[in-house]
Amino acid sequence: xxxxxxxxxxxxxxxxxxxxxxxxxxxxxxxxxxxxxxxxxxxxxxxxxxxxxxxxxxxxxxxxxxxxxxxxxxxxxxxxxxxxxxxxxxxxxxxxxxxxxxxxxxxxxxxxxxxxxxxxxxxxxxxxxxxxxxxxxxxxxxxxxxxxxxxxxxxxxxxxxxxxxxxxxxxxxxxxxxxxxxxxxxxxxxxxxxxxxxxxxxxxxxxxxxxxxxxxxxxxxxxxxxxxxxxxxxxxxxxxxxxxxxxxxxxxxxxxxxxxxxxxxxxxxxxxxxxxxx
Amino acid sequence: xxxxxxxxxxxxxxxxxxxxxxxxxxxxxxxxxxxxxxxxxxxxxxxxxxxxxxxxxxxxxxxxxxxxxxxxxxxxxxxxxxxxxxxxxxxxxxxxxxxxxxxxxxxxxxxxxxxxxxxxxxxxxxxxxxxxxxxxxxxxxxxxxxxxxxxxxxxxxxxxxxxxxxxxxxxxxxxxxxxxxxxxxxxxxxxxxxxxxxxxxxxxxxxxxxxxxxxxxxxxxxxxxxxxxxxxxxxxxxxxxxxxxxxxxxxxxxxxxxxxxxxxxxxxxxxxxxxxxxxxxxxxxxxxx
Numbered sequence: 422x423x424x425x426x427x428x429x430x431x432x433x434x435x436x437x438x439x440x441x442x443x444x445x446x447x448x449x450x451x452x453x454x455x456x457x458x459x460x461x462x463x464x465x466x467x468x469x470x471x472x473x474x475x476x477x478x479x480x481x482x483x484x485x486x487x488x489x490x491x492x493x494x495x496x497x498x499x500x501x502x503x504x505x506x507x508x509x510x511x512x513x514x515x516x517x518x519x520x521x522x523x524x525x526x527x528x529x530x531x532x533x534x535x536x537x538x539x540x541x542x543x544x545x546x547x548x549x550x551x552x553x554x555x556x557x558x559x560x561x562x563x564x565x566x567x568x569x570x571x572x573x574x575x576x577x578x579x580x581x582x583x584x585x586x587x588x589x590x591x592x593x594x595x596x597x598x599x600x601x602x603x604x605x606x607x608x609x610x611x612x613x614x615x616x617x618x619x620x621x622x623x624x625x626x627x628x629x630x631x632x633x634x635x636x637x638x639x640x641x642x643x644x645x646x647x648x649x650x651x652x653x654x655x656x657x658x659x660x661x662x663x664x665x666x667x668x669x670x671x672x673x674x675x676x677x678x679x680x681x682x683x684x685x686x687x688x689x690x691x692x693x694x695x696x697x698x699x
Numbered sequence: 700x701x702x703x704x705x706x707x708x709x710x711x712x713x714x715x716x717x718x719x720x721x722x723x724x725x726x727x728x729x730x731x732x733x734x735x736x737x738x739x740x741x742x743x744x745x746x747x748x749x750x751x752x753x754x755x756x757x758x759x760x761x762x763x764x765x766x767x768x769x770x771x772x773x774x775x776x777x778x779x780x781x782x783x784x785x786x787x788x789x790x791x792x793x794x795x796x797x798x799x800x801x802x803x804x805x806x807x808x809x810x811x812x813x814x815x816x817x818x819x820x821x822x823x824x825x826x827x828x829x830x831x832x833x834x835x836x837x838x839x840x841x842x843x844x845x846x847x848x849x850x851x852x853x854x855x856x857x858x859x860x861x862x863x864x865x866x867x868x869x870x871x872x873x874x875x876x877x878x879x880x881x882x883x884x885x886x887x888x889x890x891x892x893x894x895x896x897x898x899x900x901x902x903x904x905x906x907x908x909x910x911x912x913x914x915x916x917x918x919x920x921x922x923x924x925x926x927x928x929x930x931x932x933x934x935x936x937x938x939x940x941x942x943x944x945x946x947x948x949x950x951x952x953x954x955x956x957x958x959x960x961x962x963x964x965x966x967x968x969x970x971x972x973x974x975x976x977x978x979x980x981x982x983x984x985x986x987x988x
Binding site: 463464579608609610611612613614616617620635636637638639640641642661662665666675676677679680681682683684685686687688689690691692693 | 745853882883884886887888890891894909910911912913915916917949950952953954955956957958959960961962965968969972975976
């Protein structure tokens with residue numbers, strides 16, 4: 422299987438007053454077509470910066486890609502200009518973030534924001550875009566699609582907003598969906614429904630998913646392969662069963678062992694040898 | 700073991716947002732529970748369940764509309780402001796967000812000494828000793844008193860939050876999502892610390908959390924809240940092993956398990972979650988079976 426996305430020796434550099442650092446420090450991995458890959462790590466691991474580097478949305482000028490290659494299909498993404506990137510983002514790569522309110526524009530209706538990429542990337546007319554927007558809302562399980570399309574983001578609950586964002590991300594039927602902590606801000610019952618929805622869409626459309634998360638439970642139930650990151654480096658990569666049943670790296674083992682759900686009825690949670698967690 | 704804290708029929712009403720005059724919204728609606736001395740009672744629920752409001756009402760940080768709160772035989776809601784203030788020394792709160800709860804302009808030493816300064820007549824030297832002892836008790840160092848909150852990691856800041864709550868030697872500590880902002884590895888350290896402190900000091904915890912796994916590890920007893928009501932309560936291990944209320948079942952079914960082989964039937968789970976969310980709140984448990 423040829424890789425859909427290949428990240429080779431990626432480095433992200435941050436220049437701050439206190440000096441230069443590499444929060445992503447030479448990582449390589451790939452995602453096959455239609456595959457779900459979990460990129461898991463604690464805060465400061467560099468997992469989100471990796472996702473941002475792929476879609477070239479690193480936060481400021483002080484944070485930039487400082488080495489390595491990102492291949493999308495057989496295209497080297499470094500050769501694509503800003504305009505070309507706009508043609509890829511939202512079109513061939515869809516994105517979902519933790520906080521939908523930062524990604525949705527409060528000044529426009531949900532319907533408008535759904536129609537916009539369809540008109541831009543797919544050249545649909547107003548009526549066709551409108552029909553497609555309603556169809557997308559229904560696809561993500563929103564029943565009163567007309568009503569939701571005419572409302573503003575702040576009128577909707579957190580779960581509904583996340584559904585809208587998924588509808589937007591899926592609107593142009595991307596090859597790759599990058600989901601950065603898509604359910605972290607949601608209640609657990611909503612989280613289960615949203616994860617279900619992402620996996621359903623993945624199966625029906627054959628979309629590959631890069632799921633960035635700190636939550637090992639979420640990874641266990643939705644990913645086929647897992648990349649474990651820490652301090653900007655990859656510690657191990659493997660199939661989801663290997664990672665959970667036979668982790669190779671001491672950090673992965675310690676992380677799994679310290680989860681409360683694996684220690685019910687025990688007096689204490691195992692805490693990490695200092696040399697592992699530091 | 701007797702109840703340190705007894706709550707009966709607790710109600711908090713707010714004016715309905717965007718509603719007509721006189722319309723009210725019940726954030727919590729008739730909450731009952733008992734917290735046994737030296738034990739942990741968890742309040743578990745999702746956003747909007749009223750779990751945090753319940754915690755705040757118990758301490759009268761938010762004034763409840765009606766009901767009763769009895770602490771060590773004393774009717775808290777009947778106390779005037781001065782007597783309530785005197786009681787607060789025995790009951791403290793730990794918050795989730797240490798950025799909001801620890802003043803960034805104060806040193807850790809000043810933050811921790813503040814309750815002593817207000818309540819106890821101690822010399823600066825005595826205060827400093829007490830602060831140093833407390834920092835060591837929560838796994839930090841006495842020298843840390845001279846630093847500012849931002850110089851610490853998230854886990855260390857929560858240790859400081861716990862230290863401040865314990866300065867006046869309370870018997871009851873309300874913990875409102877104390878580890879929700881922390882990484883898993885750090886969360887384990889803070890939970891262990893809280894258990895150790897409970898054993899050592901005989902603390903009673905009212906432990907508010909959305910995280911079932913954390914609750915299962917920490918709590919002796921549990922109440923499950925949904926839309927302001929208690930839908931199920933009992934011994935934690937029993938409730939979680941054999942949930943009776945459809946909402947509790949949905950909540951448990953939805954928790955992701957860190958085992959790729961655990962989730963066998965997604966369709967079944969979907970059905971349990973949908974049924975639980977659609978069920979009438981606090982419906983008759985027997986008829987729901």
